[in-house]
Amino acid sequence: MKVCKFGGTSLASAQQLEKVANIIRKDKSRKIVVVSAPGKRYDGDTKVTDLLITLSSAALAGADIDGPLAKVLERYKQITDELGLEDGVMATVKQDFLERLSSDTSNPVLFSDRLKAGGEDNSARVLAAYLNDMGMGSEYINPQEAGLLLSDFPERARVLPQSYGRLASLRQKESICVFPGFFGFTETGALRTFERGGSDITGSILAAAVKAELYENFTDVDCVFAANPKIVENPIEIQQMTYREMRELSYAGFSVFHDEALMPAFKEAIPVCIKNTNNPDAPGTMIVAERSHSQNPVTGISAADGFSTLYVSKYLMNREIGFGRKLLQILEDEEISYEHIPSGIDNLSVILRNHQLAADKEERIINRVKTELEADDVHIRGGFSMVVLVGEGMNHTVGLAARATDAIARTGANIEMINQGSSEVSLVFGVLKHDEEKILKELYKEFFSPAYIH
Ligand code: ASP
Numbered sequence: 429m430k431v432c433k434f435g436g437t438s439l440a441s442a443q444q445l446e447k448v449a450n451i452i453r454k455d456k457s458r459k460i461v462v463v464s465a466p467g468k469r470y471d472g473d474t475k476v477t478d479l480l481i482t483l484s485s486a487a488l489a490g491a492d493i494d495g496p497l498a499k500v501l502e503r504y505k506q507i508t509d510e511l512g513l514e515d516g517v518m519a520t521v522k523q524d525f526l527e528r529l530s531s532d533t534s535n536p537v538l539f540s541d542r543l544k545a546g547g548e549d550n551s552a553r554v555l556a557a558y559l560n561d562m563g564m565g566s567e568y569i570n571p572q573e574a575g576l577l578l579s580d581f582p583e584r585a586r587v588l589p590q591s592y593g594r595l596a597s598l599r600q601k602e603s604i605c606v607f608p609g610f611f612g613f614t615e616t617g618a619l620r621t622f623e624r625g626g627s628d629i630t631g632s633i634l635a636a637a638v639k640a641e642l643y644e645n646f647t648d649v650d651c652v653f654a655a656n657p658k659i660v661e662n663p664i665e666i667q668q669m670t671y672r673e674m675r676e677l678s679y680a681g682f683s684v685f686h687d688e689a690l691m692p693a694f695k696e697a698i699p700v701c702i703k704n705t706n707n708p709d710a711p712g713t714m715i716v717a718e719r720s721h722s723q724n725p726v727t728g729i730s731a732a733d734g735f736s737t738l739y740v741s742k743y744l745m746n747r748e749i750g751f752g753r754k755l756l757q758i759l760e761d762e763e764i765s766y767e768h769i770p771s772g773i774d775n776l777s778v779i780l781r782n783h784q785l786a787a788d789k790e791e792r793i794i795n796r797v798k799t800e801l802e803a804d805d806v807h808i809r810g811g812f813s814m815v816v817l818v819g820e821g822m823n824h825t826v827g828l829a830a831r832a833t834d835a836i837a838r839t840g841a842n843i844e845m846i847n848q849g850s851s852e853v854s855l856v857f858g859v860l861k862h863d864e865e866k867i868l869k870e871l872y873k874e875f876f877s878p879a880y881i882h
Pocket of ligand 1: 435436464465475477478547548609610623624625626627628
């Protein structure tokens, strides 16, 4: 049995749903299908999830909802009309959104979660109806009835372990199960969503629960590339990589697969294949537990901006017991998680994601570190990017770090931070954001262009 997940662009229009149906028809083992909400049809289009966020904000602000609601309904109407589905399908979709809108608004985040989830829920209803019309017996699956239980964190819920046992019974279904991605329910029956892009996570949970032979993740690119094709011209296609490599690459910008989605598949050792709905015959990229070592120790290079550093120095820091714990406690009090902590003898930097910071938080952190930890110098600086070289086998390759730093030196950029060692499969460089692109290009040249491959 295979679990297939189709992303937003695969469900963006009637033509795309036809492709999805063909893909499912071609392989009888594709028995569980997870769907996203309709995504962008063209550059500059708006995803249904974003339309729903606008709708929910309007509803919460007491503003006019007719305009934003019409935009959402129009997307489904166009799809159901063009597929020739009977009117009852669209009537159910409309009724569902009206019910979500009339639900309790006293907790805005939960209200917004309920509205956002409507994107995938109705996408699943429409696809199930269409597959049935095409004579492919299928069934819309309600995640609550199926038992997808989540923790009580709005917008970033996590799966509860008992879900796996409950969802396993989907294996017994005769029909093709169409399961909406992105959301589930708490033990008390309240709807919660995963992070954005979270339908990948639903697919992985289902694949693990039914012990699928393969989790196919259909998107709009043929494979995972060794570097961002928007920056590097014609990067090579990665045919096979390990879960760990994918995790490291998605950490810094490879958005083709949600990083939280790896864990369920990894735990059950279910291979994941990234495939293209628009070119389903392309082999795609396989993500597996172990792979044979390739000649090139580097599998891919990712880069992402949006990082800041909290720099702290204090004379004799290395001898002060509990210094690190106290510093991290201050961050915990501000609900901030950290990314890396490169350290010297009398100083350390904590690398943070910008989106967790705000001017008032920064001020409180700096004041507390100065007064409570009696630091000599404390400051927070933004504008950093992380460039990450990823590859199993990198650790055993002599001279690899030297080649990487040489390549970066050729760009004239300064390396602000290096982190190697804690992870066996990656080498992380903290650089200034404005140097990110040229560094990525030069590293790609160093490790992937034939003229440079050593
Ligand atoms: N529709 C949701 C989003 O746009 C979830 C997903 O597509 O995976 O983030």
